Amino acid sequence: MNLSQFPRISLAHLPTPLEAMPRLSKLLGGPKLYVKRDDCTGLASGGNKTRKLEFLMADALAQGADTVITQGAVQSNHVRQTLAAAARLELDCKILLETRVPDAPDTYNTSGNVLLDGLFGADIDYRPSGTDMDAAMEELADTLRDSGRKPYVIPGGGSNRVGALGYVDCANELTAQIADRGLPVTKIVHGTGSTGTQAGLVAGLVALNSSIDVIGVSVRADEKTQIAKVHALATETAKYIGVEDGVAESRVQVRDQYVGDGYGIPTEGMLEAVQLCAQYEGILLDPVYAGKGMAGLIGMIRNGELTEEDAVVFLHTGGSVALFAYDWFFNPKNKKLKADE
Numbered sequence: 001m002n003l004s005q006f007p008r009i010s011l012a013h014l015p016t017p018l019e020a021m022p023r024l025s026k027l028l029g030g031p032k033l034y035v036k037r038d039d040c041t042g043l044a045s046g047g048n049k050t051r052k053l054e055f056l057m058a059d060a061l062a063q064g065a066d067t068v069i070t071q072g073a074v075q076s077n078h079v080r081q082t083l084a085a086a087a088r089l090e091l092d093c094k095i096l097l098e099t100r101v102p103d104a105p106d107t108y109n110t111s112g113n114v115l116l117d118g119l120f121g122a123d124i125d126y127r128p129s130g131t132d133m134d135a136a137m138e139e140l141a142d143t144l145r146d147s148g149r150k151p152y153v154i155p156g157g158g159s160n161r162v163g164a165l166g167y168v169d170c171a172n173e174l175t176a177q178i179a180d181r182g183l184p185v186t187k188i189v190h191g192t193g194s195t196g197t198q199a200g201l202v203a204g205l206v207a208l209n210s211s212i213d214v215i216g217v218s219v220r221a222d223e224k225t226q227i228a229k230v231h232a233l234a235t236e237t238a239k240y241i242g243v244e245d246g247v248a249e250s251r252v253q254v255r256d257q258y259v260g261d262g263y264g265i266p267t268e269g270m271l272e273a274v275q276l277c278a279q280y281e282g283i284l285l286d287p288v289y290a291g292k293g294m295a296g297l298i299g300m301i302r303n304g305e306l307t308e309e310d311a312v313v314f315l316h317t318g319g320s321v322a323l324f325a326y327d328w329f330f331n332p333k334n335k336k337l338k339a340d341e
């Protein structure tokens, strides 16, 4: 799939590595596990939003914007990466943060991504949970236009058809790595939130005629809602890149039993996933997305859905700086896991 018709600027360190996870594979039994290291995209400690921003920021510049506006949860990785990209590109950046995690301890509101946002000189406004954040961004954009500015609004998580191009490109990159190394990969698993990652991957794989399945582990919405949202954006993205036949809804798979009590609220499964990846592979996950995504992968191995017939790529979408904002959760619970040998 050739994306050269779309404006793009280089922000990410690409290609990201595709690595085996031999110790975790052995411990869990079942499929051979690999990890696609999109936590290593490089910008401001990396993550999946950087791929999307290569296309979104290029679009903003092409439209003559002098300011970008975006929004997220307090510990948004998307906001951190957008601020860093804006700094590099000499764009103003206005941020709206939704206080989405109830009763969060102090470090949640000051450490991790929030601390880094401050280093980027972020101009942040807070909104209460449940605010219509898209409407709030449009209102802010109107105010800026009235004062002669040229704002460009980036949706939460950078998830629209422009941002999703970043994951169409990742589908290209990953399938090439898989083919080069002759790996028998059957499935890709990752945490899904604002949907651009899964939608872009699915659209890209359909465009490539690849039969690899993508399973999104929801971090917020129920399965039906998330499938509908991912499918809508995957369809729109496929059309945008010229895939005439669209995307069958059956290409969009979501599991919602790993959310726990809600977005950003820790679960025991996430804790186990974070500890296992750290102690068996030396890889840091995050508490909100990759931790729950990996909890989903572990769950699907244990419930027999993923077997030794499969070879699975876990797409590591980044976010480990948020670990510091959850010290209150990890600190008393951290322990050395029992060796498998």
Ligand SMILES: *Cc1c(COP(=O)(O)O)cnc(C)c1O
Binding pocket: 047, 048, 049, 076, 077, 078, 157, 159, 191, 192, 193, 194, 195, 196, 197, 198, 286, 289, 290, 317, 318, 319
């Ligand atoms: C945003 C994010 C995701 C989810 O990606 P979407 O495209 O929003 O579905 C996963 N992991 C991390 C670390 C993220 O920051």
